[in-house]
Amino acid sequence: MSTSVTTQGPTPTGSGLEAPSRIARIQARLDSVAGSAFIMPAVLVVLLLSIFPLIVSLYVSLTRLQFVKGGFQLTFVGLDNYAKLVVGIDKDHFLGVFSNPAPIGWLLFGLVVVWLAVWLARFVRGPNFSIGGLVSRLFSGLVISAGAWLIARTLSPEGRPGTVVVTLIYVFTGLVVQYVLGLCLAVLCVQQIPGRRFFRVVFLLPMMITPVGVAYLFRMLADTSKGPFYPVWDMLGLSNTSWATNAWSARAAVMIGDIWQWTPFMFIVLLAALESQSVEAIEAAVVDGANRWQIFWAITLPGILPVSSTLILIRMIEAFKIMDLPNILTNGGPGTATESLTLHAYTIWRTLDIGGSAAVAYMLLFIVTFVGVSYANEIRRRLSEA
């Protein structure tokens, strides 16, 4: 691969006085390819296991599977599988049922549009204007407003959110709660109190359990007739209702399980970040008379911002793939209420409609890529400005 590699950092030199021996020459030769040697194995493995399936999956999403004598056959059907999701028979399942937004829906949608317009305008007037940049920003703006419109129309009183919107709800609610919780716990744990090691170890535990196990665990816990919370339900007078029959309570159950399992991830990373922050700035602030809140907002938080943004990106990418919890807790919920995109793809795949399943998976890929890339670009821009 004709990548051009410029090495940064130390280049080995001999002592200069002796004539370069054969070994030194071989060593120099090896060193000159060190750049490639270090990175190529990883790149090759990832390429093999990602480019190949990606392309094959794309092709499969444009076909329909049929069983024929001795094997199977993939018949090309063009964008049929995608059409089914967006305008066809699966539209209600995938996108949701539309109806007029509630007033608050209109308001939020309006705010989003206004904010996008301002953002675009600032870019046009700004110093870095370029056609390419404008086009990409217009595209992003379009996608974001389409998403906002989708959310406003399906979360309205008469509407019903499809798997796209449900997945978005899971991801963003989960992220926010996990981050805030993780940060609180990390801030508390970083203090010099006896027993912090105990807490640190204990808080790590939920992440260690296999996700399938966590899902079954929560199914056990959430069972209102056999589970440990039965007396609590009874006391609240809820023993005749079940969280599993109401769409939002079922979604809440899934989110609770997700938060329980993944807050440790946020916690441990933020804890490490906090612990490695330099203390001098804080000492100086204390000397200047700042109280704890001001220190937190002005010094600590900006200090861990780089770490937080990476953390949120990683967690966000993983969160889009949520499947075990909705699958095992409710098999997709009352109706389709808790079904996430991956679960949607999985249920289609179980009847071996792999074309349809690949189409859903690709839609998920588009969404995740869009959100991930926009987020990463935004963060990089802010950090390079900072």
Place this chain on the structure above:
Amino acid sequence: MKQIIAKAFAVATVLTLVLAACATPTPQTVIQTQVVTQVVAGTPVETIIEVTAPPATEAPQQYEGVTINVLTFTGPQIAEPLQRRGPEFTARTGATINVATVPFSDLYQKALTDFATGTNSYDIIVFDPQWMGDYISAGYLEDLTDRVNANKELEWEDIGPFFRDFSATYEGKVYTVPLDGDFHMMYYRTDLIKTPPATWDEYIALAKEFQGKDLNGDGKEDFGTCMAMKRAAQSYWFITSIAAPFIQTQGTGEGAFFDTSNMQPLINNAGFAKALDIYKTLSTLGPPDQLNLDVGDTRGLFTSGRCAMSLDWGDIGPLATDPATSTVIDKVGAAIMPGTKEVLDRATGKLVPCDDKTCPYAIDGVNHAPFAAFGGWSGAINAASKPEVKDAAFDYLAYVSAPAQSNVDVTIGKTGFNPYRLSQFLNREQWVKSGMSAAAASNYLGAIEGSLNSPNMVLDLRIPQNAYYQGTVLDTAVAQFLAGELDAAATMKQIEDGWNQKTDELGRDSQLAAYKASLGVKK
């Protein structure tokens, strides 16, 4: 510190290598002891049962060195007897049996993917005979007609004619060996209900009467009815059980899913609408989380005495006699599925009262249509396996299904095998030996026989891609209906559209031909 890490790493590596060197355990060919734990007076007591294999023949073992790989779903149902009978068969013939299991919802695609990609890791699949259409039309299953006729131990004629035809025969040829028989039945508490309900209206009335009362003496409120309404579980069979008596009246050949003249779904009509209404009502007369219960949960609830009535396959009968899990021993009755006095007139799409013309098979004016849900687990052989493996595999299936083994297994609830052989119905003794009282055995077997012999029995859907029709379209729409996401009209339309689209995709004529062929089974 670096040294400690290095040492730990070395230890881990050595450990890994040692574990890696451990070969898979060699198959046992000796007598197997089985430890059965029963709860006697509250304390688990272990009894050791020696399961002796039949005496090995002196001649060199017939299938020495042959390994048979079996795929089924995760037990203990079905998988347990297959695993238990393995060593016995090995002692007899020298063949090794490996049973692999996957969760039920993955079984269909796992087996099909294995065959379709030519991997062929499995020689036997023990599966749902409804799926036969997909497997056979692609040529994956071995034709067993000749072997079945040649094997005397199997006692093919002893298998109920219905199961011989529906679960085993496709287009005139035999492709599977039935291991189990499946029918939906209604179970009720004999200490609470004297006469089982004959119609759905009576069922609802009784459920209302018992909902909220304490039925097992533990002080908690209990439930009128328990049904498995969970999505992606067994719900789509139960809605068919409820709808069947409305829709099918003229006998099995009339069909309950599609119109046999044009393959139109029999969904968008007053009969199915009434069935949906009943299903919705029943969802309010049971446990509060009934929408999230699958058949395992409802069985547990019924056997711990918390339900007055339940619908299920044949499992509750033997399960209710197991002292380890049941508190309702000898208090359980079984009966044919409730029917209806009003049936669907297919021409007009409206409900009409039952009379001689509209309900020729009515019993006391009530049209019953017992649903042979699922068919019954059957074993099929991979057409691409090696010839000697196929022979051994067939002998193994014949062994497990033979009366000597099968008649014992159907009396044990844990095996998941329900009666399907005439000898199992006629011979009450083995049931009594297993713990049922004579009266309960008569009642239970009588209910199955009544369903089996009914001329208006409903066959389960056995056309290509039935998994899509039932498991995806019907199941999702009914789940959405129960959750209130769709009303009855929208539900029926969604099912109809989904079914029609798939039928058109696969070819209306070929689907119609397959449907008619599956209905043409003898009784």
Place this chain on the structure above:
Amino acid sequence: MKLWRQKQSIFTPSPVGLITTYLVLGVWAFVVLFPLYWIVITSFKVPIDVDGGPFYVPFVDFKPSLHAWQYILIGDLQNDTFRPYRNTVVVSLISSTLALFLGSTAAYALTRFKYHPRVGTILMFIGCVVLSIIAVTLGAPWQVAVAVSIVLFLILLQTVARRFKRALANHDIAFWMISQRMLPPVAVVIPIYILFQRLGMLDTWPALIIAYVGANLPIVIWLMRDYFQSIPIELEECAAIDGASRYRTFWSIVLPLSLPGLVATFLFVLVFTWNEYLLALFLTNANAQTMPLTVAAQNATRGPQWWYMSVLILIMIVPVIGMAIALERYIARGMLIGAIKG
């Protein structure tokens, strides 16, 4: 640079602060530990005790029994527990080590070398991969297709690719790596299944190991990259002056310095592969089955066998928790994820 680790009086909270701290931490510790306690006691319950309603305290509410433990560890299921457990241990350890090694070399390279992969080259490469896939689908033997596409690629490289000058930078490579995680597993599972099936590697350890290495490399690279960035370059320059090669420098100087990061990353990746379900479901049958499949398999038609499942979950997490406790101090020191640098 003084760090928080050192005792500072301003970081010991006031009595009121202390109480609130312990309150909050205690509540969350309860939230974490109660479900685990529930699993432990469920593993000692007989079925009637599980179905009959919640019983909380052994010996007081219910009589604990060892039947589930016996069944899983000693009785019928013995072969079906030991084999998956062994498979999980072997596959996780090997794939985590491999991923760690490959990933940290790549991460180190991303911080010390500047790469400029040309867009043209990349597109050529993808084009050749597509061509070889099409060839294989149309029936050509894969060895031939791969060989031909490699030759084609090299030829194109020398001729056409030179025209396209536009190049990417290190952070693009890094982002491409992490974007691999965006791929929903459901989408890639069938192609990977077919890939391994053609190679005859289904239901073997190497298949799982390769798949897991590929899946986890991006995480290793992202976690280690920023850690390596914090190691001062002067040390390596000194080594170079002394005549050490790049490889030697990496092995003897950089790696030991980054031990906490390596350990922490190893633990993360180990946990991911230990608990992974979907790829294992697809790529294994009976021989290479791993523990998460066994846990999921306890959901029989008779309802989840909670008691067996609890035992299986416990034997799965105990080793991981043991390792986590032992290595806990490394985790904190090791998780220094820095900025997303340009």
